[in-house]
Amino acid sequence: MLRHHLRRRTLALAAATAAGGLGLTACGPSITSDKDEGGGTDALRAPDTDAPSGEITIWDRSGDLFEVFEGVIDDFNAVYPDIKVNHVAVDIDAKLQNTLITGADVPDGVFLDDAKISGYTDYLWNLGDVLQPYLGDMAQQKIDVNTVDGAIYGVPYDLNPGLLFYNATALEAAGVDASAIETYDDLLEAARRYKEAVPEAGPIHLEQSAFLGQLQLEMYASQLGTSIADADGELRLDSPEYRRILEFLDTVRAEGLGTRAEYLTPTDIAEMDNGNQVFYPWAIWFSFAPQQMLDQTSGDWRAMELPAWDAGGARSGAMGGSSFVLPKDGANADLAWLFYEFLMFDEVGYTAVWGPNPTYPTGLNTSIPAYEPAADPTAPLFEPVEALGGQDLWSVATEAGAQIPGGAPIPAWWDGAVDYLGNDVQRMLDGDMTPEEVIASATEQIQTNLVDRQ
């Protein structure tokens, strides 16, 4: 009898489980016939107490930056002793979306690529009110990429000015004067001259990863004050600016002036170390290549502002960059704001990040602050870079950073565009498409597959 009983109980349990399963159907999204209007009053307010207390969970990418931010926590606690910072290294790309969708264990603050922010705005606090006092002193480019429909969703972290890295020793040996380069036409000319001296050279880096290639394309565009789409999400590829950039890249390819390689893969590194690849127009974070990865030519490289598209034009554009976002489901987002405010806008905070620290004894020299008072060309936070022959990278980068035009917002579907624009640029560099074809094809594909499906 007992056994029968047990069986019945198990059956009943199973039935209950099954019923529970069906009941779950009621969870998940409710379905409406209209699109959700969303938005509303989502502006974050700073805590109104003098002694804020509580615990905050902060997500950062694992690795060097994690260590750097970790080092600032003690300084923060000296000011806010009652806020406990639970600092975790997380694979953010893989986890943030799922965490936000499930709403479980949502962190209070997250380090996020600028290109990803507009995709998450539904889940994030609007920081317009708390950031108000600082916006006047902020790089316009960073405000633009963090702004969606008039609300600002990230505390800008770093500015990543594009620079022209060049192998000074190799160029000098070939009799090419890099300091004379002021426009992209000059750069082409210098590359031609270098190739005459070193026939096997492909002087200018041509990026072979579709993703980074598109990121670099946006750097050139940012220099011209444009980006793939405007603030209303309208595509801007079909424009003189993009035509000009693509034609420049196509010229480099057609004249054999480029080295086609993926950023810092073995081919890329070897072609720099053997003196074939001597011009690298890239964001400031290229600087760690001579510091850590180049073997033969470390010390030979220097950085200068990017060439201008027209004489007298802006000498830099932004490439990459990150900000801090505060999810609405986080328990103590207001306290997390205090942490980021300290980190980014307090001299102690930003000095601890970019200045000499245990992780970077000479300072963090792969980006500069987005907050202008911190990015003062005359008050360097990081020291001259040994692997750049002792060059004062700080002043080069901050002066370049100050020239980056605004007006280059990043649409929510930016990553998705790599399948179209990024790939088409690569096809052009393979010699299989013309600049005109890239513009026509990418515009059409992005419109149907991304813009129209938002």
Add this chain to the structure above:
Amino acid sequence: MTAAAAARFAGTDRKKRRTSAAGRRRRLAPYVFVLPFVTIFLAFSVYPLFYTARLSFTNWRGTGAAEWVGWDNYAYLLTNPAFWGSLGNSAVLWLLIVPAQMVLGVLVAVLLNSAKLKLRGLYRVAFIVPFVTPLVAVAQIWVVLFDQRHGAVNAVLGLLGLPDIGWLTTGAWAKPTLALLFLWKTTGFIVIILLSGLQSINGSIYEAADIDGASKIRQLWSITVPLLRRTIMFAVVLQTLAVFQMFAEPFVVTQGGPYNSTTTAGYYLYNHITRADLGTGAANSFLLVILVMVLSLGFVRMLRAKD
């Protein structure tokens, strides 16, 4: 035990009652046996599948309300060359992997099955090493080995006087490179499966063939392969499942590129999810489910027919 005791207390025709109790037990038993499995299966496979079906008719970006869009997502996918391309990529990978793996697997298994082969244990372990190596490490290894100008593989080709190949950088070669990775990682496992099949073949068949003077290659083709047919079929089914589910390999090595040439069916689906286009992702899932059903039925047929 307890049921039998109850029957005894009742004091009626014991034997009859016992048989009917046993019969009832026998009828009920399979339900009890499958219950734990079915519970888990319903809760974590069937239910999510139905949920996916419902989601596939909506436009939902993971937050707020979902908008009912009818068959839009399906229409979008079915008319999208990228969707068909992802299925095509999986099919090409299957062609590159499964036949080659079976030939190689049979050859190696037959050699390893020889009792007099020296270092047999070493070989067996060596071939399984890639199978137990973490995939994320394999990704690093592949990038270094298959680099276009400075990778080890092209260096060897260079010694043989062959031109460099853009393994990971050209649409034409990325699929073979990914297929090589998959072959390298899983062939050891297939060898083990085939070895196990070989052990059931009676050695005296070969002795007879030796006496008849049949060459080794002839013996392999006309004795071993036919006798191994079921095991080979099993391995083919196993690898077909693995290839059509392939996601992690392109995810860590090529991110679907270059030019989406390694965007497998699974990876394409994942793209919708990362873009928070969950409705389209669900529709894509469901189309895969249907494809899978057709393929599964085909295989079940094949397994039965060749019995």
Add this chain to the structure above:
Amino acid sequence: MTETAAPERRTRPRIGSHAFLMLLLVAFLAPVAWAVVSAFKPAGDIVSSPLAFDPGTFTLDNYRAMLQDVPIGQGFFNTGVVLVGKGTITMCFAPLAAYAFAKYRFAGRNLIFGAVLVTLMLPTIVLIIPLLLEMKALGWVNTYQALILPGAVDAFAIFWMRQVISAVPDELMDAARVDGCGEFGIFWRVVVPVIRPGLAGLGVLTIMNIYNDFVWPVVVASSERMATLQVVLSTLAQNITGNRIGADYATVTGELLAASSVALIPLLVLFIVLQRHFINGILAGSVKG
């Protein structure tokens, strides 16, 4: 399938066969050897001169950095918990259900088994979003049950064990029934002893699958304390395989290779110890249908 002495080929392989096997051996081992050896090179050298090795520069720095930066111990622990939990459930319930599918006729049998076959080929990611929402509804995000229960009795295990159990002769069970054995008793005392090699095969396969699984764990275990070994490794690899933007590219590469070298040891040892059982077990599952 009972264990029989393996009948083996008697002829001596010729030089050609040895050369062929040796070539394959090198092809199979060299890449892993590269990873293991590189883990002992200075991190900068791994990326700048990946194919060279100068014994004079031998260093344990990557291991030291890895142990300091990477929660690999926690990873091993979590993987262990999942192995025990999920492994036990699979090993208990898959054979039991497969036994019912193989040896009983009951209403719904074909329907359920048909469903099993359909899910056999589903890529994991198909179910990820609905499963995640389900975990949310159950309040299971970042818990061991979320890592253990979904897929705990996977379709493949059922399919496989059904093959194995089908091969057990019905007469054995009928005899036990005549002797008064209960239905579970028949399974436990008659079927399980006979299918032991098949169970061993399933066991090894299950362990390998659980140990190597990373798609679902990466998604559901967002908190570090729940990260399994593969999640720890993929978190580490994110800095490399993603955009190669992090300034510590070389350091992380070194740590990743060191961590991977450590991570491959348990399965390798398991295989070396259990290979004989494993081979017999696969035989049990693949021959009869």
